[in-house]
Amino acid sequence: MNNIGIIISVVIIVLGLLWLAIRSLTGREVERRIIFLFMGLAVSLPLIFNITFSEKATPVVRNIFNKIESLPAGSRILISFDYGPSMAPEVEPMSNAFIRHSLAKGHKVILMGLWATGQSLSATAVQDIIKPEFPDKIDGVDYINIGYKAGNQGVLNVIITDFRKMYATDVNGVNLDSVAIFKGIKSLRDMDLMISVGGGFPGVKEWVLFAADPGNIPLAGGSAAVSAPTYYPYYPRQLIGLLGGIKGAAEYESEIKKHYPRFADMPTPGIKMMGPQTLAHLIVMAFIVIGNLSFFFAKRKKIDG
Amino acid sequence: MKRNIPVAITFIVGTVLILSVFFPPVERMGEDFSIFFDIIAVFAFFLGGGNLLRIHSDKIYRKQKDWGFSVVTVVGFCFMLAAGLFKLWNPGGIAADVAAPGSLFQLMYNWIFNPLGATMYALLAFYVASASYRAFRAKNIDATILLVASFIILLGRTPLGMYATGWIPESFSILQIPNMAIWIMVSPNLAGQRAIMIGIALGVVSMSLRLILGVERTYLGVDNE
């Protein structure tokens, strides 16, 4: 199915691009809707034909994986859901992969968010990932969701010294002093690893500036592809690693599947979305080439004319 | 008085927040101000929401052009507010987490809000394609170098980059497209990003100082004095 799908997709798109190229080069206007149609085909055909590719983790992704692997069981990992539903298709595979990996390794996972929409998404993660896949894990002992607090980087300014000044209870109203997972945790400095997943404001940058760097706490990031270039300056000193876009998520998922047989059948939306991303990138490259060809053709025609 | 009090508040808060980074005795005050900001932010929600309701209700009442859209806005706003405020259908009752599974708020979030937000974000893919076709031209050397770099990144962020250049031996692994893409991100991109960040940071420092010292008062509706 994979190979036939690739062939059919490539044939359809190449024929379409040829038609587009001829139309552009003969000086006829190409409507935006035609371009949108190509992009729609590029994204939908790989999903229809289930086109997937194998992934190999790059060092910037592997560093995060190795860090979680190297921490002793029972280490405290904080995952911040700093994204909304619009960004969820791109970054949710990352947060799910981090949760799976951390819990499979026996670490304690603390979920929070600097975005209001992050609280619902973390609740969804608890419901859809932790409870069904890790039924032995206990809320308040192995994981906890402390939810969202307004204040953006102001929240980080406070919890870098004292969690309880900002968070008195978890999302279910349970006092943090009464839960086992928070015994011995006073502030962010008691975390063994922090992971910020998101791509907007507040996001990875705020975690670097207001938590990781001042507190000298290891921080990993997962961000949308468009924001990733702004976080590379912090790698590898302030950020131990970065998952940039769906490619980063796909690489991390492939690492988890490689090392943990229990996740052999886990859903891998990151790997699944690499098919549409690949075809979409090829289409964009083709558009750029066709656009430039028609530009130079028209220019030459003008000079000759 | 109307203008002096906000300027005084800006000066005091701005100064304390700057000092809290450098002087430990003032650190606690900085944290307290951050909490005060949280509280004020909540009131801003009231102000914004109230304004939204007033504008759209007025539009509906006067049946101005496109008032139908305002009906959708007001109904959606009120419905979601009621669902969250009164914890409708929430299995845990009024004291439970607002986003508890099975609650009306969470259902609306999952089935209406999430797909709508994802749809808007998905538009970007189409707009990137149309912007690329229309705007990316190799008009000069700089633009050509930019285009070549963009092609490397586009290929490098897909598995095709590894398939195309995976045969290159490890000693020349920098020539593998994914590694070239990462090199572009962590070297030239890094240099450019840091330069822009330094420039922006200096601009922010300058603007912030002007605000804190009361030189810049446009936010009060007055020209700078």
Add this chain to the structure above:
Amino acid sequence: MTTARETIKEAYIGAGRVDAYNDDMVRYITDEQFGYVAAVDGIMVRERPATCFYLGAFFAESLILAETGNSIGAIQIAGTAMPTQLPFFVAACDYTLIGEELFAASAYLSGEPKQLGSLKGQDVGKFMAMVAILIGVFGATVSEAWGGSFFFWLTDTVRAIFTIQN
């Protein structure tokens, strides 16, 4: 919203068109990113402005706004300090203020001495940053290549100056 209202009102007064200003021209839409862009796109498509100015902090909504503006044939001028959104604005808008130019634009247009002065101060700051970078790069390169306690000390000092530790 209140700040934006005051600013726009002041601009109308400054232009001598106070009668044309109405408080409802500046209204709160939402703080949700894509709800905002959907609303603004709707306003642009219905009211068809001749010019669109995008100034400030933008995230993923930048290209959606710019492409919609392009589709209605508006002149578009953008200015943002968000490095991730600059490429989209440069590609889709007619004119773009890149990063610092946004802060310099008001100084350039108004010619006010205080604003020009802070622009000069930024230039001095940039010069100091350049000197610090050159010293740090020189110290780090020489210390790695040839050693020498002075160069290690120089690199560590520059690093310590620019590090905040709690």
